[in-house]
Amino acid sequence: MARTRTRARLRTPAVIASAAALLAVTGCGAADMTKQASPFAAPADIKTVTLSVQSWVGAQANVAVAQKILQDELGYRVDLVQTDEVPAWDALSQGRVDAILEDWGHPDQEQLYVKDKKTIVPGGDLGVTGHIGWYVPKYWADEHPDVTDWKNLDKYAGELRTAESGDKGQLMDGSPSYVTNDKALVKNLGLDYKVVFAGSEAAQITQMQQFAKEKKPFLSYWYQPQWLFNEVPMVEVKLPEYSDACAAKDPADIDCAYPTTPLQKYLNADFSERGGDAAAFLKKFNWSEEDQNEVSELIASERLSPDEAAGRWVEEHPETWKKWLQG
Numbered sequence: 001m002a003r004t005r006t007r008a009r010l011r012t013p014a015v016i017a018s019a020a021a022l023l024a025v026t027g028c029g030a031a032d033m034t035k036q037a038s039p040f041a042a043p044a045d046i047k048t049v050t051l052s053v054q055s056w057v058g059a060q061a062n063v064a065v066a067q068k069i070l071q072d073e074l075g076y077r078v079d080l081v082q083t084d085e086v087p088a089w090d091a092l093s094q095g096r097v098d099a100i101l102e103d104w105g106h107p108d109q110e111q112l113y114v115k116d117k118k119t120i121v122p123g124g125d126l127g128v129t130g131h132i133g134w135y136v137p138k139y140w141a142d143e144h145p146d147v148t149d150w151k152n153l154d155k156y157a158g159e160l161r162t163a164e165s166g167d168k169g170q171l172m173d174g175s176p177s178y179v180t181n182d183k184a185l186v187k188n189l190g191l192d193y194k195v196v197f198a199g200s201e202a203a204q205i206t207q208m209q210q211f212a213k214e215k216k217p218f219l220s221y222w223y224q225p226q227w228l229f230n231e232v233p234m235v236e237v238k239l240p241e242y243s244d245a246c247a248a249k250d251p252a253d254i255d256c257a258y259p260t261t262p263l264q265k266y267l268n269a270d271f272s273e274r275g276g277d278a279a280a281f282l283k284k285f286n287w288s289e290e291d292q293n294e295v296s297e298l299i300a301s302e303r304l305s306p307d308e309a310a311g312r313w314v315e316e317h318p319e320t321w322k323k324w325l326q327g
Contacts, residue, residue, distance in 0.1 A: 047075060048078070049282075050079045050097045051079070051080055051081070052082075052083050052101075054102060055082065055201060057201065057299055057300045058226065058292050058293075058296050062292065064307065064309060065287075065314065066101060067307075068314055074325075076278055081096070081097050084177045085104075085106065085177075085178075086179075088100050089120070089266075092120055092268050093117065094119075099267045100266045101123075102128075118269060120269055121268075123272070123282060124283050124284075124286065125264060125286060126285070126286065127263075127286035128225055128292055129225075129261065129262050129289070131258065131261065133221075134221060135222045135234040136235055137208075137212055137233070139215055141235040148238055149237070150237055150239050153191055153237065154169075154191060156217070157169030160193070164196040165196050166194065168192050169219065170193065170196050171220070171221065172219065172221065173197045173198065173220075174197065174198055174199075174201045181254040188253065189240070193219070204222075205228055209231070209232065222234065225289040226296070227294075227296040228300075241256060241257060242256050242258065242260075265285065267279060281325060291313070294313060
């Protein structure tokens, strides 16, 4: 939710071995899988795939559906490793995971592992376009249309003060593990705000739902695609226009909006070449923002397990996923 999520969406790892466990560990503490031996020891006759899972629910939705099809249609055992954004690249390079299904753009890692070391290869578009920005609830923007221009934010800082932000307005972020530009933006744009971390995507969602229930104003780092827009309509605040020149600045000097990013998949190079049906399937895995949000909402809002949510989507959309299995 890189979320430049450079969410992420980003974003808190624990090793998990089933889809049912996935939801339970969202927001747990990080574990660097690049410094550990593989936790999985499959018999030689068992086909296995290990997928990296980021902590935001959209990424979990991707993996849940991929896991369901790999298991039920292709006969693989699927192991899941939940990792933060940058450690996931290290683990992928070393073969500790086979694939990342949602990357928001990590140019340094792409240069190192894809172009220089050639230990990671692109796996194709996910089919979803990601965008990070600052958002306010629509009910508040309707009352104060000028709040959607960053130049007017200080006018409303007093209304956005919280116990955590003190005498400044609160800009709510999610997990501290997300790589964001928000502190730099607040400083470089001279805004009377303080970045306050909710702690996780789930905690951030809970806070926004509570603000919306009470019809209170809020300003939040947020991203699309995200199912919460269906429940809490939000309007993006216009920041200074994004440019490649701005993005190339030192992170501390960033003073422009986030880019719009076609989300990408990446595979371990050896797995891409020798991964057989699993690798071929993951390269073809491509769905829409609507598909992802459908599964995400089942997980996060309706409290289905990832496996149950994926099962429901697979049952209802065979015309989409059966294309991923065609040779």
